[in-house]
Amino acid sequence: MRVVVYGGGAVGLGIASCLLKSGAQVAIVDRAHIVRPLRESGLSRTGIFGDYHAQAGAFGAVTSLADLPHGYYDFVLVCTKFFDVARAAEDLAGHSESIGQAAGLVLCQNGWGNAEIFREHFAPERIYNARVITGFHCHRPNEVEITVHAEAIHIGSLFAADLAGVEGLCRLISEGGVPCEPTAEIARDLWAKMLYNCALNPLGAILRVPYGALAEHATTRELMDQIIEEAFNVMTAGGYETHWRKPEDFIEVFYDRLVPSTAQHESSTLQDIVAGRPTEIEALNGAILSLAQKQGRDVPHNRAVYNLIKFAESRS
Numbered sequence: 001m002r003v004v005v006y007g008g009g010a011v012g013l014g015i016a017s018c019l020l021k022s023g024a025q026v027a028i029v030d031r032a033h034i035v036r037p038l039r040e041s042g043l044s045r046t047g048i049f050g051d052y053h054a055q056a057g058a059f060g061a062v063t064s065l066a067d068l069p070h071g072y073y074d075f076v077l078v079c080t081k082f083f084d085v086a087r088a089a090e091d092l093a094g095h096s097e098s099i100g101q102a103a104g105l106v107l108c109q110n111g112w113g114n115a116e117i118f119r120e121h122f123a124p125e126r127i128y129n130a131r132v133i134t135g136f137h138c139h140r141p142n143e144v145e146i147t148v149h150a151e152a153i154h155i156g157s158l159f160a161a162d163l164a165g166v167e168g169l170c171r172l173i174s175e176g177g178v179p180c181e182p183t184a185e186i187a188r189d190l191w192a193k194m195l196y197n198c199a200l201n202p203l204g205a206i207l208r209v210p211y212g213a214l215a216e217h218a219t220t221r222e223l224m225d226q227i228i229e230e231a232f233n234v235m236t237a238g239g240y241e242t243h244w245r246k247p248e249d250f251i252e253v254f255y256d257r258l259v260p261s262t263a264q265h266e267s268s269t270l271q272d273i274v275a276g277r278p279t280e281i282e283a284l285n286g287a288i289l290s291l292a293q294k295q296g297r298d299v300p301h302n303r304a305v306y307n308l309i310k311f312a313e314s315r316s
Contacts, residue, residue, distance in 0.1 A: 001025065001168060004068065004076040004099060006088060008034040008061075010136035010268075011108055012079030013144040015153075017045035018176025020054040027060030027068050035061045037142040047146030049177040065095035072100035075169055077130075078118075079108045081272070082283035085117050093121035104165055106130050106155060110197055110268065111283020112190060115158050124159035128166055131155075131189040133196070133258075134178060135265040150261040152179035156186025191235055191242040195250055196258055198231050198285050199224040202305035204267035205279070205312065212263025215255055223301060225251060227285070230299040234291045269309060273316045281309045 001024045005016045008030035019026050020043065028038060038061040043054040060069055076099055080088045085107070092099060105122060107114045108130045118127050135148035153173060155166045163182045173180035183189060200211050203220060207213075214220045232247035244250040272279045285306040292299045 001075070001172060002071065002073045003027075003169070004029060004065075004073050004103070005079060006065075006076055006092065007079035007081075007084070008038065008141070009079060009081070010138045010144055011132060012077065013043060013138065013142070014045065014134070014136040014146055014178070015077060015079065015108070015173060016059070017043055017052055017054065017144065018173045018178050018180075020059055021052050021177060022172040022175035024172050025059075027062060027073075029062055029065060029068070032063050034141045035063050037140065041142055044143045045146065045177075046143070048149060049146050052177065065091060065098045068095075068098045073103045075104045075106055075166075077106045077108055078114075081278070082109045082111050082114065082280040083278045085109060085114050089118045089121045102126070104128055104169075106166070106169070108132055109283065110193070110201075110280050112194055112287045113283055119159075125157075125161040127159060128155055128157050128161065129186050129190060131183075131186060131193050133193060133262070135262060137266075137271070146178070148262040148265045149178070150258055152181045154181055154183040154186060154189045156183040156189070158187055158190075185243075187240065188242045191240055192244075192250070194235070194284065194287070195228050195231055195242065196254065198288060198302065199227045199254070200259070201267040201269040201284060202281065202309045203227075205270035205273055206305065206308050208270060210264050210266050211259055215259045215263075221255075223305075224254075226301040227305065228254070230292075230297075230302050231285075231288045234288050234295065234297060234299060237295050237297065238291050273309075273312050276316045279309055279313055281306055281313075285309075 003026050005012045005028045008028045042056040045052045106128045131154040133150040137145045166182050170180040170182050229247045269279045285302045288302045
């Protein structure tokens, strides 16, 4: 299988390491300061699923899609942040001859709204989404650590695309170390991840603590409960569903299983603020605000953490 990993951040390198370990042909596309060490020293992975090193030259590493090794690709894993999704879609659409006319596009971002951006450029049957609740952290541009893992990566289509096409991709990622499964319920998975991220990401960044610390105190639990309830109500009013019928049902699983399995993880929002990068808040609590506005709803707790993250972005 031939795969392009578009975006060599923590998630991109983590999944690329799995594909390389299981024998896929991989090419990573990113900026020069990431590509250079990958070319010189290869890709190293450490963490809870074991160590692995792909030697320099065992995979492609390029700064432009135009420089990809010639030939068709089976999949492009889009591992950029949400704020780069529109640019990524335009870039990939402009280099269709480099990736092939039939390559599946797997969107690995947090939040809601990524698939709609790609649908402006590509046929919907080519677009898939991945739900990732695994913690990846880059210590150097060519080194990634897998820190925590809550559930298997899920890959599916919001547009009823054939899932048989992603079965092989999921198998290779699993064989490479991180469990991965195809799913016909990716929309429900993505909304479950939205509820999880909207509660944890901004508060973890504002207070600069890992997820587990947020669940230890009644004050932060109350805030997260309100954020989840607001987001859940906006979701159902918008005609979407997740795996739980009531916010209370999700909240029970959230504290009993999801937070404990990722207790030591520091949110990607915090990592972005520390690094001086834009965050994905627009695709998280910002998406809740946008949907709520269309519905004439008030979501004060989501708005409060959204505003605080925007302030932190302006200061970093």
